[in-house]
Amino acid sequence: MPSAPWLHEAIARIEADYQRSADTHLIPLRLPAFAAQGIDLYLKDESTHPTGSLKHRLARSLFLYALCNGWLHEGSTVVEASSGSTAVSEAYFARLLGLPFVAVMPRSTSPEKIAQIEFHGGRCHLVGSAGQVYEEARAIAAETGGHYMDQFTYAERATDWRGNNNIAESMFTQMARERHPVPRWIVVGAGTGGTSATIGRYVRYQQHATQVCVADPAGSVFSAYHRTGDASLTAPGSRIEGIGRPRVEPSFIRTLVDRMVDVADVDSVAAMRVLSQLLGRRVGPSTGTNFVAMLTLAHEMRERGESGSILSLLCDAGERYLPTYYNCDWVHQTMGDCASAEQRLNALLA
Numbered sequence: 001m002p003s004a005p006w007l008h009e010a011i012a013r014i015e016a017d018y019q020r021s022a023d024t025h026l027i028p029l030r031l032p033a034f035a036a037q038g039i040d041l042y043l044k045d046e047s048t049h050p051t052g053s054l055k056h057r058l059a060r061s062l063f064l065y066a067l068c069n070g071w072l073h074e075g076s077t078v079v080e081a082s083s084g085s086t087a088v089s090e091a092y093f094a095r096l097l098g099l100p101f102v103a104v105m106p107r108s109t110s111p112e113k114i115a116q117i118e119f120h121g122g123r124c125h126l127v128g129s130a131g132q133v134y135e136e137a138r139a140i141a142a143e144t145g146g147h148y149m150d151q152f153t154y155a156e157r158a159t160d161w162r163g164n165n166n167i168a169e170s171m172f173t174q175m176a177r178e179r180h181p182v183p184r185w186i187v188v189g190a191g192t193g194g195t196s197a198t199i200g201r202y203v204r205y206q207q208h209a210t211q212v213c214v215a216d217p218a219g220s221v222f223s224a225y226h227r228t229g230d231a232s233l234t235a236p237g238s239r240i241e242g243i244g245r246p247r248v249e250p251s252f253i254r255t256l257v258d259r260m261v262d263v264a265d266v267d268s269v270a271a272m273r274v275l276s277q278l279l280g281r282r283v284g285p286s287t288g289t290n291f292v293a294m295l296t297l298a299h300e301m302r303e304r305g306e307s308g309s310i311l312s313l314l315c316d317a318g319e320r321y322l323p324t325y326y327n328c329d330w331v332h333q334t335m336g337d338c339a340s341a342e343q344r345l346n347a348l349l350a
Ligand SMILES: *Cc1c(COP(=O)(O)O)cnc(C)c1O
Pocket: 053, 055, 085, 086, 155, 189, 190, 191, 192, 193, 194, 195, 196, 241, 242, 243, 284, 286, 287, 315, 316
């Protein structure tokens, strides 16, 4: 049992941090080829959180959940399995509470994310592949007498789904004065699956006509799991940081997702570049994956003569990925030539 004064102070610090925070902007995309047909696209800019990604929301929720469950106490080492972004945000909250933090991540994680975790006072423990992070994190928590946060299990339940200014409620509020205020589609990628679960539950609870689409990168298991329902499936793992998993994560709730769109790596990277030019600033690769699925849905709507709005997330900024996804040599070696994918996208937008 954590001591009551420590627990109260810990929760108060997180709530004060929340009180000081502002909501993230919803950015309308200027796409005349779709706007002329009554189809509007928007991105919620999650890169503006203090730790640079949508994982700021998740980390806050996971810490509050763990604190209220009595899983954290003074001096607890907090351990997490992550592809990077969650660990950056959790390192921030661990430091806010004065707790040591260890991130267990694949060796392929961006050096920039590793630097940010260390900047926030966390320690990085790198393993060979994405599939090894879970057991290693569990082992380190056991050795240190600490707590394994386990985002891949708890993301979907730590987040308030009926409202309380969660990401879904915020999106609907921000759409209130648009010409199509109730989105036809909300597109997200799935890492933990927590964001798709929160949005899926919220739209049903509010009885909106909105459907949820998950954009799944090559090498991820989620698409096959969505098709078959077989939770024992595995896959090689994704090359788009932050999304796509080698195993079916407990936090990915299949019945909350109306549609999956499979996205090839070259398309994700090409879309990341095209979108960055459109916005005048760099976005991360998982935002590129989202943009491909948004354009797929927009194209289908245009073919059917439908109008409406499509929302998605700008999950993080591109500055974290300059040596990798923004480095032509790295992209060429890792996933091949993106030039024809970029041409196809530009043709779709013309
Ligand atoms: C985690 C993450 C996602 C997906 O969000 P989940 O709620 O975990 O499914 C998308 N993009 C980036 C960059 C992420 O870090």
